[in-house]
Amino acid sequence: xxxxxxxxxxxAQAWKEAGRSVAIATVIETWGSAPRPVGSHLVIDxxxxxxxxxxxxxxxxxxxxxxxxxxxxxGSRTLEFGVADETAWRAGLSCGGRIKxxxxxxx
Amino acid sequence: MRASDLALLNAERAARxxxxxxxxxxxxxxxxxxxxxxxADPLSDLITQRVRLGKSGIVQDNGRDYFLTVQAPPVRxxxxxxxxxxxxxxxVARLADLDVIIIDPRTAFATPERFPDTTVxxxxxxxxxxxxxxxxxxxxxxxxxxxxxxxxxxxxxxRAECFYIGALGSRKTHAKRLDRMREHGFHDADLARIHAPIxxxxxxxxxxEIAVSVLAEIxxxxxxxxxxxxxxxxx
Numbered sequence: 395x396x397x398x399x400x401x402x403x404x405x406a407q408a409w410k411e412a413g414r415s416v417a418i419a420t421v422i423e424t425w426g427s428a429p430r431p432v433g434s435h436l437v438i439d440x441x442x443x444x445x446x447x448x449x450x451x452x453x454x455x456x457x458x459x460x461x462x463x464x465x466x467x468x469g470s471r472t473l474e475f476g477v478a479d480e481t482a483w484r485a486g487l488s489c490g491g492r493i494k495x496x497x498x499x500x501x
Numbered sequence: 502m503r504a505s506d507l508a509l510l511n512a513e514r515a516a517r518x519x520x521x522x523x524x525x526x527x528x529x530x531x532x533x534x535x536x537x538x539x540x541a542d543p544l545s546d547l548i549t550q551r552v553r554l555g556k557s558g559i560v561q562d563n564g565r566d567y568f569l570t571v572q573a574p575p576v577r578x579x580x581x582x583x584x585x586x587x588x589x590x591x592x593v594a595r596l597a598d599l600d601v602i603i604i605d606p607r608t609a610f611a612t613p614e615r616f617p618d619t620t621v622x623x624x625x626x627x628x629x630x631x632x633x634x635x636x637x638x639x640x641x642x643x644x645x646x647x648x649x650x651x652x653x654x655x656x657x658x659x660r661a662e663c664f665y666i667g668a669l670g671s672r673k674t675h676a677k678r679l680d681r682m683r684e685h686g687f688h689d690a691d692l693a694r695i696h697a698p699i700x701x702x703x704x705x706x707x708x709x710e711i712a713v714s715v716l717a718e719i720x721x722x723x724x725x726x727x728x729x730x731x732x733x734x735x736x
Contacts, residue, residue: 403572404511410504418502422526422568423559433557433570470529496568498529500502 402446406437406500415440416500417461421448421493422472428491436495440465448495449475461497470498502531509533514572517636519552522570526559544569554724574638575600576723581626581654582645583610586669589712590642591619597716599640604629606650626654635661640719642699643668652681659691665722667699667715696722 403418410416419436421428429450436454438444438461448457453475460473476492506522510533513520519536523544539548547560548569555573559566578594580587583605591601595618603621605611611623622629630653635641641658643651646669658666659682668678675697682692700714701721 403507407504407507407511410507418507420557420568420570422557432559472526496524496526498502498524500504500507 402435402437405445406435409437409439410500415465417464417497418500419448419457419461419495419497422496423494424491425476425493426491428493430493436461438462438465449493453493453495457495457497464497464499468499468501470496472496506531506533510570510572514574517574517634517638519571519573519638521548521552521572523548524568524570526566526568574636577602577633577639578719579604579630579633579635579639579641579654581605581641581643581651582647582669583607583612583615583621584644585708586644586711586715588615589709590644590715591616593709593712593716594719595619597720599719602633604654605645626650626657630654630657635663637662637664639663640665640722641667642715642719644699646670646674648678648681652678655682655695656685659687659694665696665719666694667696667718669699670697672698 406416406418417438419438421430421432421434424432430448434448436444436446436448436457438458440462442458442462444454444458447454457473460471464471473495510520510522513535521534522531523534524531534542534548536552539545539552542548544562544567547562551558551569551571552573555571557569557571559568576599578599578601580590580601580603583603587603591603594601601619603611603616603619604624604626606623606625608623611621613621635658641654641663643655645651651668655668668675670678679692696718700711701717703714705711705714
């Protein structure tokens with residue numbers, strides 16, 4: 395089992411070295427009762443496979459979609475999720491917290 | 502992120518060295534700063550502070566936002582003595598995310614049955630400690646009451662950088678222990694690093710209560726002291 399975020403970064407390296415395209419998502423800021431602490435990682439490959447978590451499962455779907463786009467076009471972007479957000483109807487945090495997630499491609 | 506940066510992050514962590522990835526959130530520019538190189542970095546103070554806390558987060562410098570991904574090694578607790586207190590200390594320390602290793606050469610004590618889910622080394626401390634690397638992310642608790650077993654571990658700990666050294670025993674026992682350590686050439690400044698009698702003074706009586714007081718003292722040594730020192734420095 396990959397318990398810690400550091401193990402997940404080891405996996406990201408292993409995926410990259412195996413020739414897979416990889417993006418890394420990181421929780422960079424939280425407000426209120428966010429489910430995962432700042433520094434938590436989600437690692438995504440070009441096929442949408444992922445490891446780790448940035449929330450309790452509430453927003454992972456959206457992060458994976460954005461990550462696959464980042465893998466295509468490169469660069470990095472910051473995503474924001476929360477109940478007050480306009481995206482709440484499709485991906486919100488039921489716990490009432492808000493989180494910011496930084497998504498970048500592993501080059 | 503560059504694959505080479507990720508490889509460096511992972512390598513530093515595998516070597517049990519703290520390391521920080523600095524990301525400029527506007528430009529996306531990144532650099533890896535091993536804790537040892539932090540003093541030379543433009544964000545040296547902010548990086549050093551974050552490494553001590555072991556926490557990632559956003560910091561501001563000159564109006565720019567940076568995200569610091571902090572990778573501190575897992576904190577380890579080496580317990581000398583597979584005794585009753587250790588049986589309570591191992592599970593509570595694990596709850597607090599410490600990697601626990603129990604060391605006791607007495608094979609009747611150091612058994613997997615007495616310590617389920619815990620690494621138990623039925624060896625003399627002087628045989629195994631050199632291979633365990635007593636680094637700044639290691640705590641050492643001496644719990645055997647037996648100088649034959651405790652003293653070699655204490656000598657190794659005093660020569661190393663571990664962030665916490667605690668020793669069980671009454672003030673009288675401890676006074677004798679300090680005398681023995683002076684004979685080994687240690688000075689009062691070295692000996693002041695030893696927490697004895699071990700544990701926060703919460704009036705603990707049972708082995709489980711003593712275990713909680715020891716764990717609390719270890720957490721205090723890990724989290725609180727650098728902050729207090731910073732406050733004093735600023736004052």
